[in-house]
Amino acid sequence: MTSLRVLRPGVQSTVQGKPRHGLRHQGVPYSGAADALSLALANRLVGNPLAAPGIEMSLSGAAFLARSASALAVTGAASEVRLNGQLAGMHRVLELRSGDTLDIGPAMNGARSYLAIAGGIDVPDVLGGPSTYLPAGIGGLDGRALREGDELRCLHGTTGAPGETTPPEFRPRFSDVVTLRAVNGLEFGLLDEASRTELYGEAYTVSARNDRMGLALDGPGLHVRSEGRLDSTPVFPGTVQCPESGQLFLLGADCQTSGGYPRVAEVIRCDRFLIGQLRSGSRVRFLPRDPDTARADYLSVLAFWRGWLSDPETAI
Amino acid sequence: MRRDGVALKHVRYRVFQSADDRVAIELRDTAAGQALLPVLSRLPHCLDAVGGVGCVELRYDLAAVDGATFRGAVEQALAGLADVGLPPGRVHEVAVVYDAAAGPDLAAVCERLGLSRADFIERHTATAYTVAMLGFTPGFAYLDGLDPTLEVPRLATPRVRVPAGSVGLAGSRCGIYALSGPGGWQIVGRTDAELYRGGAGDPFLFRPGDRLRFVPAT
Numbered sequence: 265m266t267s268l269r270v271l272r273p274g275v276q277s278t279v280q281g282k283p284r285h286g287l288r289h290q291g292v293p294y295s296g297a298a299d300a301l302s303l304a305l306a307n308r309l310v311g312n313p314l315a316a317p318g319i320e321m322s323l324s325g326a327a328f329l330a331r332s333a334s335a336l337a338v339t340g341a342a343s344e345v346r347l348n349g350q351l352a353g354m355h356r357v358l359e360l361r362s363g364d365t366l367d368i369g370p371a372m373n374g375a376r377s378y379l380a381i382a383g384g385i386d387v388p389d390v391l392g393g394p395s396t397y398l399p400a401g402i403g404g405l406d407g408r409a410l411r412e413g414d415e416l417r418c419l420h421g422t423t424g425a426p427g428e429t430t431p432p433e434f435r436p437r438f439s440d441v442v443t444l445r446a447v448n449g450l451e452f453g454l455l456d457e458a459s460r461t462e463l464y465g466e467a468y469t470v471s472a473r474n475d476r477m478g479l480a481l482d483g484p485g486l487h488v489r490s491e492g493r494l495d496s497t498p499v500f501p502g503t504v505q506c507p508e509s510g511q512l513f514l515l516g517a518d519c520q521t522s523g524g525y526p527r528v529a530e531v532i533r534c535d536r537f538l539i540g541q542l543r544s545g546s547r548v549r550f551l552p553r554d555p556d557t558a559r560a561d562y563l564s565v566l567a568f569w570r571g572w573l574s575d576p577e578t579a580i
Numbered sequence: 581m582r583r584d585g586v587a588l589k590h591v592r593y594r595v596f597q598s599a600d601d602r603v604a605i606e607l608r609d610t611a612a613g614q615a616l617l618p619v620l621s622r623l624p625h626c627l628d629a630v631g632g633v634g635c636v637e638l639r640y641d642l643a644a645v646d647g648a649t650f651r652g653a654v655e656q657a658l659a660g661l662a663d664v665g666l667p668p669g670r671v672h673e674v675a676v677v678y679d680a681a682a683g684p685d686l687a688a689v690c691e692r693l694g695l696s697r698a699d700f701i702e703r704h705t706a707t708a709y710t711v712a713m714l715g716f717t718p719g720f721a722y723l724d725g726l727d728p729t730l731e732v733p734r735l736a737t738p739r740v741r742v743p744a745g746s747v748g749l750a751g752s753r754c755g756i757y758a759l760s761g762p763g764g765w766q767i768v769g770r771t772d773a774e775l776y777r778g779g780a781g782d783p784f785l786f787r788p789g790d791r792l793r794f795v796p797a798t
Contacts, residue, residue, distance in 0.1 A: 522715040530598070530602070556646070577641075
């Protein structure tokens, strides 16, 4: 039995894998990796299905002890990975022996790093998926973030090619200045004229109020012509809400399934993985797109990623 | 109690693009929308069918189909339906503890409404409620049927974590948390009923169209 012991859990590390698709009508959020592309790239290296359960680490990174020989890979926002104290590198297959330690350093650009292990983390499906959803305490390891001393059992896997690395052109470079393409949301028309221009013209700063559910954006306050709250209507990761306060709220992977604030924009599908790499202080601009152009964008992004990933639509 | 089907040809609806990979159906009738979800979720390339108040949203596989084609398929499916209705709803009796520990907002709600706790409980348990829809957090039930004299606004600052079983008020609705979660509903009590069962089959006790009554827990 392969297993990993948590030596240093970091600020928030959770098991994330396949999202819970198809249950939003019962209020069940998707969850899954906030940046599903980075999890897919890690899984690709160790020979797993792209959404196999791995570990998502926020900001501070985390450290693990291998309890048996296993192949691992780290992707995402970290800059430094150390194997038994020696620099080991991101985006490559790391062969660990029993007793080896792997330390993933803090995020430099971006917010989250991902660790995949050959076979994937062995956690039970809850509500049709393995991913951790902290607000309800379900999925992952007992529905909670990892703690020091936790033992993570892993399924038996076919090890990826030893020494394999992600080709440079397939390594996303995360930045703290991010442009997200977006189409107008259903309540875009509730914005006054000046706010419609500002939404796409101004840069916003991610506030300290941010987590896997969503991120409050500081910037020019927008004005909605609304009597207040609307009736509860469906929202999704990528929905940009504008409450009466005018402070935009961008929804993330764990977002609720319905909300009562005007939906002024929707980040397009091919840019949603970038939301998972936003952190306090990141600068965000929204670039207007129409739905047909957004589909063309998506198809070309998929075509590019097929050069490295077998089924990129499971990740983007 | 049997809920009669709704003749869809009598429900005005409109289908339009709501995001690059989503289509919205505006149809005013929330219950008709809920009844349509199983049909719409089986459309080719449909990944999610989610109801809201007076609307439904469908997320589709953007790699497989373009918006115009998917909207056409939705229109065709709706045109072919003679009537829609929710299956007969079940009836639940839900025992609620109404006190300060179970209902942290109970005292403030009573004060705002100018009611004694006993009067509040009497009014809250007097009416029959209908599950309008599930949504927001896993298994959260939006209930119609609140006594209009019990309407209160949402909390100015939402709570990060509300315990499972909590019964809350917001506007014209009452709601129940099946699992713990965040939210701005004013919490007036809590039930021990097993609202989330997990495992195989339907994980949640309530379904849209179910009817329920609250009784004070003894």
